[in-house]
Amino acid sequence: MIRVPLPLGLGSFVALVLLADSLAAQPRQQPARPASPAPVRLEIAMEPGLDLGDAHEWARAYGDRGIDVRLRAMKATDDARIENAGNEQRPSWVVIGILTRRNRLQVPGRTFTIAQGADAKEWLDQLAANGPDAIVGERLAFGLTPAQLIALHDDLATPVEFPTIGIASRTLVERLSETIATPLAFDPAAASALDDAVICEDELQGLTVGTALAAAVRPGGLVLTVRRDEAGSVSLAIVESRRAEEFWPIGWPIEKPPGAVAPVLSDKIKVDIKAFRLGQAIEAIRAKCGLAMLIDRNGLAEQGIELDEVRVSYTHPDAPYGAILSKLLGQTEPPLKYEIRMDERETPFLWIAPR
Incomplete structure (x- = not known):
C-alpha cells in the first residue's frame, strides 16, 4: 500500500490544543436561540x-x-x-x-x-x-465561534459503536459520518485517495467519531478539516493534507500525569517474549491492558518499518505494561515510541509512531 507523508501542521495543532483547554473549561450547554428569526x-x-x-x-x-x-x-x-x-x-x-x-x-x-x-x-x-x-463573535480554530466549536466538539464526541478493523476506509468514513449531525464531504482530489485498497487496520470501536475520522483518512494522505460558509453553517471536509491549513487531530494531548490518565500502564506482569513479530506483540499487550492503540502507519511507511517483519524479544519477571511496550518499540530501526492521547470524550488511547 502506498502511504502519503503528512505534515505535522504544528501551528494548527497547537491552536487546537489551546482550544481543547478552553473547551474543557466551558459549559456544554448551548446558548438559547429564538425559534424564529428575531426582528x-x-x-x-x-x-x-x-x-x-x-x-x-x-x-x-x-x-x-x-x-x-x-x-x-x-x-x-x-x-x-x-x-x-x-x-x-x-x-x-x-x-x-x-x-x-x-x-x-x-x-x-x-x-x-x-x-x-x-x-x-x-x-x-x-x-x-x-x-x-x-x-x-470571537473566532477560534477554523474561524468558528466558541458556541459553534463547542457544538462541533460535542458532535464529534459521538462514540463509535461498531468494529472497524478490515473495513475499507472510504466505507468507514461514510458509516461514521452517518452517526453525526455535521455534514461531511470529500474534496474531489481527496476522494480518489481512499480507494478500496485502503483498509482500516486499527480498532476504533469505543473511541469517538472525531478521532476515528481523523485516523481513518490518514493512511490516504488526507486530513479532516472544518469549514464555515458565508451563511455561518459548519461542515466537515476530507482534504489532501497539503491543502489544509488547519485540521482536526487524531486525539488530544493529556493534561494530567500519565499515571492518572492510564493507570493500567503501571500494572506489572511477568513477560517472556522471544522473537515475536512486533505487530503480534502490540496486539497481545493491547488485549491484556484494554487500551486502544492507533499506529501512525504513514510514519512507519516513511521509515520503511513493517511491524510484522520486525522480531522483538523481552524477558522480565515483573514489568509494567508501559515499560514492556517501550522496550519492544525501541527495537525497530529507527525506534518507535508511544504517546498517551485522549479522544473527544477524554477516553485515553496510545498513539504509536516513530520517535
Missing part, C-alpha cells in the same frame, strides 16, 4: 457633512433589499454596535451603522458599500437567525 432594524447614523441626497440613496437601495432602515444624524456617543431592544428570550436587534463621508457604512466587524445591499441583507439575516455571535 432586525438598521439605524444609519450619518457623519456630519455627509450629503443628505447620498444618505437617502442608501435608504432606498437597502430598503429595496427588504432591510428595515432608519436614517438619523450621528450623535457624539455613536459607534458601530448591536443593541437588543427586546429581551434575552425574545430579542429585537438594532444595528447602529455609521455612514461615513467616504460613503461607506461601518457596522460591527464589516464595512459595506451602497452596491453591497445583498451582502448586508445576508449579514443582517444571520444576526436575526443566530444572534450577534454568529457575525461578530
